[in-house]
Amino acid sequence: MSKKSVFTAARVANADVTGWLPDHAVVVDGDRIESVIPVDGLPSDVVDQYEVHDLGDVSLIPGLVDAHAHMHCSATLEAYELVTTESLEMLAIRSAMNIRDALLSGVTTLRDIGSKNEIAFQVRNAVRAGHIPGPRMLLAGTPITTTAGHCWFFGTEADTEAEVVQAVRQQKKLGADVIKMMATGGMFTPSANPRTPQYPASTLRAAVVEAERLEMQIVAHTLAAQGVRNCVEAGIHHLIHARWYHPDVTQPLDFDPETVKKLVDNGQWVDPTFGHHLIGVERRAAGLPMKPPHPAVAASPVTEEDNIETAVKMKEMRVRFTTGLDMGMATAPFARSGSNARAFVLNLGYTEWEAIAASTRGTAGAIRVGDDVGTLEPGKIADMVSLEGDPSQDIANMERSVDVIQSGKLVKLGGAALV
Numbered sequence: 001m002s003k004k005s006v007f008t009a010a011r012v013a014n015a016d017v018t019g020w021l022p023d024h025a026v027v028v029d030g031d032r033i034e035s036v037i038p039v040d041g042l043p044s045d046v047v048d049q050y051e052v053h054d055l056g057d058v059s060l061i062p063g064l065v066d067a068h069a070h071m072h073c074s075a076t077l078e079a080y081e082l083v084t085t086e087s088l089e090m091l092a093i094r095s096a097m098n099i100r101d102a103l104l105s106g107v108t109t110l111r112d113i114g115s116k117n118e119i120a121f122q123v124r125n126a127v128r129a130g131h132i133p134g135p136r137m138l139l140a141g142t143p144i145t146t147t148a149g150h151c152w153f154f155g156t157e158a159d160t161e162a163e164v165v166q167a168v169r170q171q172k173k174l175g176a177d178v179i180k181m182m183a184t185g186g187m188f189t190p191s192a193n194p195r196t197p198q199y200p201a202s203t204l205r206a207a208v209v210e211a212e213r214l215e216m217q218i219v220a221h222t223l224a225a226q227g228v229r230n231c232v233e234a235g236i237h238h239l240i241h242a243r244w245y246h247p248d249v250t251q252p253l254d255f256d257p258e259t260v261k262k263l264v265d266n267g268q269w270v271d272p273t274f275g276h277h278l279i280g281v282e283r284r285a286a287g288l289p290m291k292p293p294h295p296a297v298a299a300s301p302v303t304e305e306d307n308i309e310t311a312v313k314m315k316e317m318r319v320r321f322t323t324g325l326d327m328g329m330a331t332a333p334f335a336r337s338g339s340n341a342r343a344f345v346l347n348l349g350y351t352e353w354e355a356i357a358a359s360t361r362g363t364a365g366a367i368r369v370g371d372d373v374g375t376l377e378p379g380k381i382a383d384m385v386s387l388e389g390d391p392s393q394d395i396a397n398m399e400r401s402v403d404v405i406q407s408g409k410l411v412k413l414g415g416a417a418l419v
C-alpha cells in the first residue's frame, strides 16, 4: 500500500481562497485531499507514515483553472496561416507541447473552446491514458460557425437553425463537454466581420436549448455590441470577449448598460480575455513584433483603454468574470495563464485575493467542476500550484510557479519539470 503524501508550505490558501494559512500541510490520500492542517499538528513520526514534501517558502494555492484555450494554435504564428498549412500530425504534436506548458505553469484544469475534432479528443485520450502530460481537460472540439465565418478553417460550418442543432449533437457524440459558437466575426479570419453578428438570437437560442438538453454548457465568441445582445437574449452561458464594437468602423463603442443588467440577472458569465490583451500591451511597449490588426478595427477610433473602460463598468455592474487567456491566439502563450489575474488587478480593479479566487474557485464553479477542483479542501482532487513569493502582495507572482501537483503527484518540483 502506498503511503499518503504531505505537502507543507509557508503559505497555504484557505478554503475560501481569501487568505493564507501560515505553515500548513496538505495531506493527500491517493488523488484527493484528506485534510489541511497546521504543520505543528502533524504526528511526530510523520516521515514514517507519509511521503513528506516540504515545499518551503512558497505560496500554495489550488491549481489554476483556465477556461479558454485553442490547443493546436501557437502564440507566435497566425492561427489562419498555421491551421490552413500545417498537417494534422504537426498540429497534434504542437498540442502535446502546448498543454504540457500549461500544466507546468500551474494550470491543472483547462477548457479548450475551439480546436479541430481530430486533434482535441485524441489529445485528451492520450493524456487520460498517461501517454503525455497535460491538465484535466474540458473540450468543445470544433467551434460552430457560419460558412466562411470566424474560424471556419477549424470549425463546423452550420448556417440554419437545423444545421446548428445537428452540429451541437455531433459535438456531443464526439465527446464534447461544452459547445462553442461564433456569434460574430473575429479578428484573424479574413472573411468574417468582427463588427456584425453571424447568427440571429433565435438560432443561438436553439443551440442553447439543445446544449442544455444534452447537459452541456454553451459559450460564444462575440466582439460586436449586437452579438452581446443576441447572446444575452439567447441565454448563452459564457460570453467570450464581450466587446461592444459598433457596425460602423468610424463609431465609438456601442456600450449598452441595459443589456449588461440583463446579463447579470440571467447569471451569465463573461471571459473578458484581458490577460491576453495585457501581454499584447507589454509586448508592444517592449518593441516586440505584433500581428497587424484586422481591417475592421484598424481604422477604428476605439482604443484599448475604451475596451478596458467598458469592462470596468461591467465589473461595477456585478458581471462575473472567468479567467480564460485565449491560449494559442495572437500573443497568448500556454504558460501565461497567470496574466489573467494580473489583468484583473491592473485593469479591472480586482483585489489580489479576488483575482486569485477568480483564477481557481471562481472559474472552476463557472465551468461546473467546482465540486472537484478550485479549492484546497478535504475531498477535492489534489491539484495545486506553489508560487514564488506572495501573490496577494504582488500579483505578478501568479506567473512564477515553483511546484505543480496534479492529482496528488508532483509534476514540477523546485522549478524543474518532472514530466
Ligand SMILES: [Zn+2]
Pocket (backbone or CB within 6 Å): 068, 069, 070, 114, 326, 329
Ligand atoms: Zn478563443
